[in-house]
Amino acid sequence: MRPLLCCLGLAALLGPCLACPSACSCSTKKNGRLLAECAYKDLQEVPEGLSSNVTILTLSANRIGWLGQGSFAEVPEVQSLWLGYNQIGVVEPGAFALLVHLKNLDLSHNKIADFPWQDLRNLSGLQILKMNNNRLVGLPRDAFRALKDLRSLWLNDNELTTLAEGTFDNLPSLSQLQIFNNPFNCSCKVFWLKKWTENTSVSITKGGSTLCVAPGRLKGRAVTDIPDHHCIAPSVQLTYLSNLDNTVMYDGLTLTLHCSVAGSPPPEIRWKIQTSSRRIEINGPNVARDGSIKQSQERFLVFKNGTMAIPNFSKENEGIYTCLAVNDVGTRDVSVNVALAGSENPAEDLLRDDPQASHLGGQSCYKGDEMDPSGAGEKLVIVYHMPRESKSRAGGAVPRVCLGTLLLALGIALCC
Numbered sequence: 001m002r003p004l005l006c007c008l009g010l011a012a013l014l015g016p017c018l019a020c021p022s023a024c025s026c027s028t029k030k031n032g033r034l035l036a037e038c039a040y041k042d043l044q045e046v047p048e049g050l051s052s053n054v055t056i057l058t059l060s061a062n063r064i065g066w067l068g069q070g071s072f073a074e075v076p077e078v079q080s081l082w083l084g085y086n087q088i089g090v091v092e093p094g095a096f097a098l099l100v101h102l103k104n105l106d107l108s109h110n111k112i113a114d115f116p117w118q119d120l121r122n123l124s125g126l127q128i129l130k131m132n133n134n135r136l137v138g139l140p141r142d143a144f145r146a147l148k149d150l151r152s153l154w155l156n157d158n159e160l161t162t163l164a165e166g167t168f169d170n171l172p173s174l175s176q177l178q179i180f181n182n183p184f185n186c187s188c189k190v191f192w193l194k195k196w197t198e199n200t201s202v203s204i205t206k207g208g209s210t211l212c213v214a215p216g217r218l219k220g221r222a223v224t225d226i227p228d229h230h231c232i233a234p235s236v237q238l239t240y241l242s243n244l245d246n247t248v249m250y251d252g253l254t255l256t257l258h259c260s261v262a263g264s265p266p267p268e269i270r271w272k273i274q275t276s277s278r279r280i281e282i283n284g285p286n287v288a289r290d291g292s293i294k295q296s297q298e299r300f301l302v303f304k305n306g307t308m309a310i311p312n313f314s315k316e317n318e319g320i321y322t323c324l325a326v327n328d329v330g331t332r333d334v335s336v337n338v339a340l341a342g343s344e345n346p347a348e349d350l351l352r353d354d355p356q357a358s359h360l361g362g363q364s365c366y367k368g369d370e371m372d373p374s375g376a377g378e379k380l381v382i383v384y385h386m387p388r389e390s391k392s393r394a395g396g397a398v399p400r401v402c403l404g405t406l407l408l409a410l411g412i413a414l415c416c
Helices: 002-017 117-122 188-199 347-353
Strands: 025-028 034-037 054-058 080-082 104-106 128-130 152-154 176-178 212-214 232-241 255-264 268-275 279-282 307-310 319-326 331-340 379-384 405-409 412-415
Touching: 232 319, 232 331, 255 268, 255 319, 255 331
Parallel strands: 034 054, 054 080, 080 104, 104 128, 128 152, 152 176
Antiparallel strands: 025 034, 232 255, 255 307, 268 279, 268 319, 319 331, 331 379, 379 405, 405 412
């Protein structure tokens, strides 16, 4: 009786390990890993009845068209999953999220246009990801951010027209990247990719085949050959003006700031205003050519030429005024802290309390017209902040804009 019980116990232990769908062949490899070989079986879905101990699952060259949230629930220990050469067009969110032991994932040669990239956040041990020969048209910037062990990434032969800057950042183990045969639009949005390829140690297979499809002047040229002069990061200057030509003048003090920008393509001008009571963002001009105001921000008049006017400037309008220059290569911003002299926030307080404010001794600075002495005795203190040393999307540091501290009071302009 005892030998029989031992045999039954052994069978109970081994039974689940050897569970195998009829369409597959299962075996234990020399290293102890359980292989489920289900390739070339004309399967239309992931088969049921797989052992929970399967670590290698091969489903290549079938007719699987859909992967659901529970498609791999039976194989939580799988480390290698081969799904190439199927007809997969739909991948539900969660299909791969629980496969935390996955190291190799092959989804190549399918019909995937939309993928649940959030599933990859749990796959921190993934080393090889093949998504080539699909229909991907875009990737989130942080799609691969969690994949610290990723060594090989295949994205070639898709429909990618652009890639967000930083897509391949935070991948310390990456050694091989394939992105050729994608219809890249070589606008300045992908200029960063040229700079990245010049400085990375990652092997970019068939780099010469990573070609531009648009614009017409660059069609057929490699992405790495985008001319530098076509893409220039923004520069920005912020100046004070005493009045606006050809505009209606208002009673009281009118604060007028002018934002001058340069770059290629020409940057857009945006404004951010932070007062003690509110935060405002203005993403374009709100004053039409005929003088009508397009939006409800009557207090802040923004013109197409980069000028902002605040009629009847008062204490409630004190705060930080930021001009941003934005183009496909990068973003540059500069701020001024504006207060009425004699209020509770004088110039010396602004300089002492604001770590970004600084005197730039020995350097030239940009300033506008002096304040009109007829300005009803009002005094303005304008503290120019040091512009941030932000990185452009091309990967290089943007040159500093030289600014200083202006004390504008009754026609007196001091530049430090």
